[in-house]
Amino acid sequence: MKNLFIAATLALSTPSLADTIIVQSTTSTKNSGFYDYLLPMIKKDTGIQVNVVAVGTGQAIKNARRCDGDVLLVHAKEAEEKFVADGYGEYRQDLMYNDFVIIGPDTDPADVAGASDVIDALQRIEQAGAKFASRGDDSGTHKKERALWQEAGIDPVEGSGQWYLETGSGMGATLNTGVGLSAYVLTDRATWITFANKQDAVIAFEGDPTLFNQYGVIPVSAEKCPSVNREGAEIFARWLLSETGQATIVSYKVDGKQLFFPNAN
């Protein structure tokens, strides 16, 4: 019986190749088609097959803590630095950036277009009692949003279920909800540009330097997780941080718009 079990396992399992790595990733880089563009080039240059598991940043970091990934590619600098400080990451490098925007119905009921900065924009939304759809999933975007509300001196959770709607879902699902309810949503620009169900929603507020969105890359520690493909992870990270990798990031455009801006040092 045991032999049968082992034979069945061998027959059913996909051979795990030494040159395959798993990237635990934020969703924006996947939903925007960035990986579809990038990964074939990495495969060609390095021979490494990159398998991407795209979940929210919060979940990606938790999965990596359980050793279920070789590299993290996420956007929540504080949480990333904690991950490395706790010994789970070999190191953390800035990779690229873009920015967050607030999207909303083109009628702009809270007049956020006239806001002086993003804090003012959020205060206007709360005062107008306009709907705001939040990720509510501890993702990178959600962490950013919570920090902004706190800076604005507002506890939106008090209005949870009335004007503040926590979807507990990914960026795309939250955008679908937000668009459907004519709500405002904080989203990264890349996901918004490539999102296909915009209907009458537009970018309502943008351009505040506070909305800067930094992506980082972290190989998972081989000491904490002996099962990781440390070598493959290093080749992947090095490629992204190299001149070739950084130039590739620049060259990825959707509808003529560059989605990510490299800033590895």
Added chain:
Amino acid sequence: MDSLVEAFRLIITLDADLFEILWLSVRVSLVALFISAIIGLPLGTWLAIAQFPGRKFCILLLNALMGMPPVVVGLMVYLLLSRSGPLGWMGLLYTPTAMIIAQVVLITPIIAALSNQVIEHLHQEYSDTFYSMGVTGRRAVAAYLVDARYALTTCILAGFGRAIAEVGAVIIVGGNIDHLTRVMTTAIALETSKGNLTLALALGAILLTLSLLVNALVIGVREYAAKRQYA
């Protein structure tokens, strides 16, 4: 309407990515179904004819497990197969095998519980005959399974339906990795999250067609065999 046109376009142009995803869906669900049937059918039958204290409770449990949310099954299998979990050393997380395991956990109770009901009915009719002929234990289970084979196909189809349509479990343990663990349902979830609602719906239509074909095939074979047997 657009979605139907898009679905036809993908099928007619034999879109390679589509067929890869379709094939994985079918492969994962059929392997899971096969394993679940091997476990579930004899288990359900045995519970229908065996007599031991706690039998009713086992059947109750089996029926309750039919309502198990796929996302909970996914989570359990994830924790089991995670590198830091008890079976982490096998390296099965984010592979089709992990998806098969999750689906086996999900559909075995369905097949067992439904076949249990079918056999219980039969048992009321046959128990005296079998008893007088001295057919008990393993031989009785086998005899019932053979005799009820046509009715049991419905149980198996119910299991297949659950497996092929399920997204909550396979997206957690498979990771929806392109060209590796992406199946129809996780592709639909992905396209929905990209806002490509038309494409998502088109994929849904294709999945439904596939399910229709499989059901037609099984029911066709059943009718044909039944006719030949009684002709």
